[in-house]
Amino acid sequence: MKIAVMKERREHERRVAATPETVKKFIGLGFRVAVEMGAGEASRISDADYIAAGATIETDLAVLLGDANIVLKVQRPLLASEVLAGEGKVDELAYFKRGAILLAILSPYANTAAIYAYAAADVTAISLEFVPRITRAQSMDVLSSQSNLAGYRAVIEAIHVFDRAMPMMMTAAGTIAPARVMVLGAGVAGLQAIATAKRLGAVVSATDVRAASKEQVESLGGKFVMVESEEVANAETSGGYAKEMSDDYKRRQAELVAETLKKQDIAICTALIPGRRAPVLINDEMVYSMRPGSVIVDLAAEQGGNCSLTKPGEVVEVNGVSIIGVLNIPSRLSTDASALYAKNLLNYLMPHVHPETHAFKLNWHDEIVLASSLTHAGEIIHPTFKH
Numbered sequence: 001m002k003i004a005v006m007k008e009r010r011e012h013e014r015r016v017a018a019t020p021e022t023v024k025k026f027i028g029l030g031f032r033v034a035v036e037m038g039a040g041e042a043s044r045i046s047d048a049d050y051i052a053a054g055a056t057i058e059t060d061l062a063v064l065l066g067d068a069n070i071v072l073k074v075q076r077p078l079l080a081s082e083v084l085a086g087e088g089k090v091d092e093l094a095y096f097k098r099g100a101i102l103l104a105i106l107s108p109y110a111n112t113a114a115i116y117a118y119a120a121a122d123v124t125a126i127s128l129e130f131v132p133r134i135t136r137a138q139s140m141d142v143l144s145s146q147s148n149l150a151g152y153r154a155v156i157e158a159i160h161v162f163d164r165a166m167p168m169m170m171t172a173a174g175t176i177a178p179a180r181v182m183v184l185g186a187g188v189a190g191l192q193a194i195a196t197a198k199r200l201g202a203v204v205s206a207t208d209v210r211a212a213s214k215e216q217v218e219s220l221g222g223k224f225v226m227v228e229s230e231e232v233a234n235a236e237t238s239g240g241y242a243k244e245m246s247d248d249y250k251r252r253q254a255e256l257v258a259e260t261l262k263k264q265d266i267a268i269c270t271a272l273i274p275g276r277r278a279p280v281l282i283n284d285e286m287v288y289s290m291r292p293g294s295v296i297v298d299l300a301a302e303q304g305g306n307c308s309l310t311k312p313g314e315v316v317e318v319n320g321v322s323i324i325g326v327l328n329i330p331s332r333l334s335t336d337a338s339a340l341y342a343k344n345l346l347n348y349l350m351p352h353v354h355p356e357t358h359a360f361k362l363n364w365h366d367e368i369v370l371a372s373s374l375t376h377a378g379e380i381i382h383p384t385f386k387h
């Protein structure tokens with residue numbers, strides 16, 4: 001059984017899907033591992049590190065992928081259509097062996113056409129963001145491992161452009177008031193942003209539609225602000241995700257956010273609804289109500305943004321307020337993000353290796369495999385996407 005680890009060709013992607021540590025573990029489990037030359041460079045892993053762990057290095061995609069049973073990637077492979085549109089240079093999927101298993105963050109809601117391409121290429125496409133949020137799958141949960149880093153880094157990005165200090169400082173020359181930070185969306189990224197801002201001495205408040213997050217915010221020392229409504233009891237799906245709220249709830253939430261936001265220095269936006277555009281929680285008027293020098297970091301930029309004035313991939317200044325539409329923030333911490341992501345992949349595959357014979361076979365009765373597989377044997381099998 002051969003595992004291939006590809007170099008990421010998409011713009012702004014600095015992570016890699018395997019580290020020397022996971023390569024060593026895969027080899028111990030009986031796999032052969034081939035890594036594309038330079039795959040780990042942006043995560044500070046050299047080809048020599050992979051070789052020392054037991055991998056071979058390949059320069060030719062046809063050799064790397066032609067006989068690979070499993071392909072490990074971070075982002076979805078480039079397709080012929082994207083190569084023509086100038087997004088990349090190589091039609092990566094064309095090199096996959098028929099029957100190969102692909103593990104990556106495939107963003108299927110935003111890329112439904114790609115799902116047909118995986119099926120047509122007879123690739124078993126596993127979309128890691130669909131791994132269910134169950135206890136057994138925690139060690140495979142790429143959304144958690146990457147969002148946690150994203151929440152931390154969002155605060156750091158904010159500080160970088162904020163021209164004041166975060167903690168309260170009492171000095172002989174005068175007292176500096178602590179910065180006030182509001183976190184919108186208290187999931188994995190939001191909770192880490194709260195913890196990071198608190199550690200830096202800020203006064204932190206947070207909001208979410210899921211009542212369960214109140215206790216978590218408060219345990220980190222944040223103040224929880226939330227619309228009191230019966231709707232909140234139903235705001236969470238069985239998977240723990242938020243639902244889209246009613247127009248009446250949205251109006252009341254907007255009033256609450258408007259009232260809180262004008263007293264804040266920094267807003268960290270993390271609110272997402274799976275498969276939907278991110279909810280707009282900060283409108284133009286609210287941005288104008290913030291003091292010049294304030295900062296908004298919008299982690300939801302890729303899904304349309306929680307702030308109406310966010311420009312994905314750009315930093316814009318509106319009335320003195322910097323709005324950072326950061327994309328792929330975990331990639332900015334590529335070394336740690338790759339290490340955790342690579343471990344998630346190892347943990348996903350490990351249960352499917354026979355402990356004695358080392359034979360690898362995906363268990364199609366496993367709810368984790370069923371929930372995360374988009375295609376198999378030339379068909380779209382995921383209930384959300386098959387017709």
Ligand code: NAD
Pocket residue numbers: 132133134135137138141143144147184185186187188189190207208209210213239240241242243245270271272273274279281
């Ligand atoms: P996410 O990235 O989908 O969304 C981020 C946050 O935004 C969520 O807390 C969500 O409730 C919030 N949000 C959505 N719409 C909002 C709105 N209109 N206003 C304010 N907030 C809004 O969420 P996530 O970080 O992936 O976490 C989703 C759930 O999964 C949480 O319940 C989390 O505790 C749970 N989780 C479970 C496990 C596990 O058990 N293995 C692991 C990680 C996360």
